[in-house]
C-alpha cells in the first residue's frame with residue numbers, strides 16, 4: 001500500500017480513538033486507518049473477495065491481511081478497535097451477516113470471526129446504515145433529527161433516523177428500494193412494483209436501453225439525453241423523479257421526515273435531480289412539513305467513516 005500512504009486532508013471523522021475501518025461493497029472493499037484527529041490514512045480499495053464455498057471466511061481472511069499491513073505501516077497510530085460494515089441484511093447487535101445475495105453468506109458471525117483473526121475489538125454493522133450515521137454525525141445531516149439517507153445507485157437503500165436515533169429493526173428498516181410505487185415493474189427481489197425498478201440509476205439506464213434499443217452506460221447519459229430534448233429520456237427521468245417523490249411523501253406522512261439526504265450515483269445529478277424532486281414533493285404535500293433535500297457530504301467515504309465511528313463508539317463505551 002506504499003503508493004497510498006499520504007494522509008488525506010484533516011479530520012472528516014473528528015477526534016477520537018485510533019481505529020481501523022473496513023467497508024465491504026459488492027465490487028470493492030475499502031479500508032483505512034483513522035487516527036486520533038479523525039484523518040484517514042492509507043485508504044485502499046481492493047476487489048471484494050468472493051468465494052462460493054466460504055463467502056464469509058474469505059472476507060475475514062482479507063480483513064486480517066489488511067489489519068496486519070496497517071499495524072506495520074502505521075505503528076504511530078494505536079488501533080483500539082476495528083469497524084467492519086457489509087451489505088445485505090445485517091444484525092448489528094449480534095455481529096451477524098444474515099444474508100447478502102451478491103456474496104452468498106447466511107447467518108455468518110463476522111464480529112466474532114474478525115475479532116479472533118485480528119485480536120481487535122470489532123464493531124460490525126450494515127454499510128448503508130453506517131453511511132447514514134456518518135452523514136448524520138459528520139456530514140449533511142448535522143443538526144437534523146428526523147432524516148432519511150437514501151443511497152441511489154444500482155438499487156436503492158436507506159437509513160432511517162427518528163428523533164435523532166437510527167431505526168434498524170434487526171436489519172429490516174430502511175429497505176425503501178423495495179417499497180411499492182405506482183407504475184413499478186417486476187423486481188429482482190420477486191415482488192412487483194418496487195421503487196428501485198423505476199427510481200434507481202440502474203433502472204433509469206435499463207429502461208432507456210430497453211425502450212430505445214440503444215445502449216447507454218448509465219443514468220448520467222439518460223439525463224444528458226433528456227436535457228438535449230430526447231422524449232424517451234425525459235419520460236424515464238420524470239418517472240424516476242415521481243417514484244422517488246411518492247416514496248419520500250410516504251415517509252413524511254408516516255414518520256415526519258424533515259431532511260432527506262441523497263447519496264449514491266444518482267445524487268451526482270445535483271440540481272437536475274433535486275429541483276424537480278423538491279417541486280413534486282411540495283405539490284404532493286398539503287399541510288405536512290416539506291422536507292429539506294440535501295446531497296451527501298461524505299460521498300463514497302460515508303460507509304468507511306461510519307465504520308470508523310462505530311469502532312470508536314465501541315472503544316468509548318468500554319472506557
Ligand SMILES: [Zn+2]
Pocket residue numbers: 177178187188189190191194
Ligand atoms: Zn424489490
